[in-house]
Amino acid sequence: MIAVEQADIRQGAFELRGISFTVPVGSYAVLMGRTGSGKTTLLEAVAGLRPVRAGRIALSGTDVTHARPAARNVGYVPQDGVLFTSMTVRENLGFALRIRRWPRQLETERINELAEILGLTGLLDRLPRGLSGGEVQRTALGRALAFRPRVLLLDEPLSALDDATRGEMITLLDVVHRQTGVTVLHVTHSAADADRLADLVLRLEEGRVIA
């Protein structure tokens, strides 16, 4: 579950005040809003990358308002994927597992499992530089899911993709959501994405979230 209560978030001159919303366990919530409405800022606050000045954020029942990003155990897929360019697809997928010191064999099994689901098996030894937009997004998704987080945060995961790839990615997100039962908060400005994926549509308008 993701629960945001009366949160004030500021980034430079931009400010969100008194934001409240709840995403029930296992739901796929799509947060919509115009460019510049603060969707990304809100997502980053849930991930722990922006300080919350007032209010409260809880994940799976635990108050994480002031917890460091690492302690929140959320899978975060930033806009454009932002893969680690010095690492192969395999190393990107296994990053969170190496940090958590998973045994080598478990790590390999998990990477292979993710690669299978996400269609990355043939790309494991490639560096991010030559990957297509869809491959980058799938790798970023796998990297975020590797350690089996209970909450997945997606920042415009489809915006940079062409129509065909977009369709595949939507199907994939749907499959992943069903298989893992992860609670998703997906930020987008596209109503079409919301129609295809959302159990719950949230709108960020004039600094308020409307369900």
Place this chain on the structure above:
Amino acid sequence: MNQPASQPPAAPPVRSDWPFLLGLAILSGVYVMLIVAMLAADLTFTTTGHLLAALRSPEIRFSIRLSLITCTLTTLLALWVAVPIGYLMSRFRFPGKRLVDAILDIPIVLPPLVIGLSLLILFQTPAGKAIERIVPFTYAVAGVVLAQFAVACAFAVRTMLVTFDQISQRGEQVALTLGCNRAAAFWSVALPEARRGLLTAATLAWARALGEFGPILVFAGATRLRTEVLPTTVFLELSVGNIEAAVAVSLLMIVASVIVLTLARTFGLRQPLERVL
């Protein structure tokens, strides 16, 4: 202003691009030719005999060795300092940051002789004298390294700052969400992505250190077989009228620079050295 709306003024004929392009080509060509001509002059002036004679001289051999050792030490020290400073300045905001940023540029703009003099005076203070009792710097090899470091490090710092500025912070943020603390995000994500910049910084620092002369002369002296580095050799040989040896040693430095530059480019330097500054 009172043109009838039905008759907008005709666009003037577009003039040729040639004068502009020709101007660019000529002005660029003049400078490139100057560089090539200087190197060519050195090459034609020197004979193999001069070079061999220079290489046989024990003083010059000593200065080659000292130059290579001190430049490498200076480069390592410079990187060791430049990476944290570059990262700190690029990623964090803190009070007095603009002042620190300005201070970091001082060695780049200060006349080299003044740096040497400042070091000399610094080590005459009580604190400096206390340090000298443990490690002698003034007129010693350690002084050569310190004089090189004072200037070369500033260039490495600038390079690392630009490098970290160009690397998006978002990679490290993702690493934080994946379970890293800041240190782990730095070592596993930021630093590997900065490796080209690291190489550029090392190249610049090494080249700067190799050419350092003024501060070394003032602070470490120009004692043969003691604190003599290659630029000192050129100066000493010139001062006794031995132009052949001076040019031969200069040529050695040119060769060393070309090798370093080539190595750096081969290992995938993205931008020419000047562009980082």
